Amino acid sequence: MDINWKGVFPAITTQFNQDESINYAATQQQVDHLIREGVHGIIALGTVGENCSLHESEKIKLLSAVKEAVAGRVPLLSGAAEYTTQGVIHYIQQTKQVGVDGIMLLPGMVYSASEAETITHYQTVANHFPDIPIMVYNNPAVYGVDVSIEVMAQLVQCPNIVAIKESSADTRRITELFNHFDERFIVFGGVDDIALECLLLGAKGWVSGLTNAFPKESVTLYQLAQAGRLAEARALYRWFLPLLRLDTLPTLVQCIKLVDQLCGQGAEWVRAPRRPLQSEARQQVINLVEHAMAHRPDLSIM
Secondary structure (H helix, E strand, O other): OOOOOOEEEEEOOOOEOOOOOEOHHHHHHHHHHHHHOOOOOEEEOOOOOOHHHOOHHHHHHHHHHHHHHHOOOOOEEEEEOOOOHHHHHHHHHHHHHHOOOEEEEOOOOOOOOOHHHHHHHHHHHHHHOOOOOEEEEEOHHHHOOOOOHHHHHHHOOOOOEEEEEEOOOOOHHHHHHHHHHOOOOEEEEOOHHHHHHHHHOOOOEEEEOHHHOOHHHHHHHHHHHHHOOHHHHHHHHHHHHHHHHHHHOOOHHHHHHHHHHHOOOOOOOOOOOOOOOOHHHHHHHHHHHHHHHHOOOOHHHO
16 A cells, blocks of 8 residues: 655644533644644544544544545544444444545553454454555553554554554664564654654654644754754754653643643643643643743744
């Protein structure tokens, strides 16, 4: 399957109203802003998009709204995070009607599957939808399942498993993926605070949370890395890193949404049991953003 995914793919936030209802229009505005700022793809309903906090009907309605906003300008992927393999199949059948360009597929939620079960999960879904390109999402720290090199070796025979979002936070895994599979899989870095390291080790792209608030800086970092302009990339990355660290916290959704709000790109409202940040945690994010804005690099000279 010939898929040319590369670049910065923000995992977009799902915008809510204060009463926890979905603000579809605000989500569309966010998507349009990101694309106009130069991102290369959009991923809806990932972790940052609060996938598991939405009902299935809401997910499909949201995807339809995002599809309308994307308007064919960049690839649109949907996260697929369900409890069972059959649940994923049912969900993807509906996303096909929306017309997404691919699926970012997580292991089964809640249950920590064995290696053999993980392989079967991915193979079953891939074989059921041979015409849909799939990005494997590996995040063992959060989801309790490591889509290891050994697992990926069993997925090579599924031609529509084309990419992996590698979020193990072990940069050695990037090199191991290339050593074992050469260019068979499109490798994306999936942890914001090792984004530059992953790109310099050969990752073709970056699935990012903080890009929601700082798309130009994210795209510029990617472009500098691709061009081998390392001194400029390092300077930008050193400015960006304290913000990118927010993507690694248990409260990453609340943190990123607050940063969005402070940057005028969205609202901090989340769906319970998540709550907006309070007290010291909130002030720490505000301080980070204020410091970053006061020292924001001039991208026009990069």
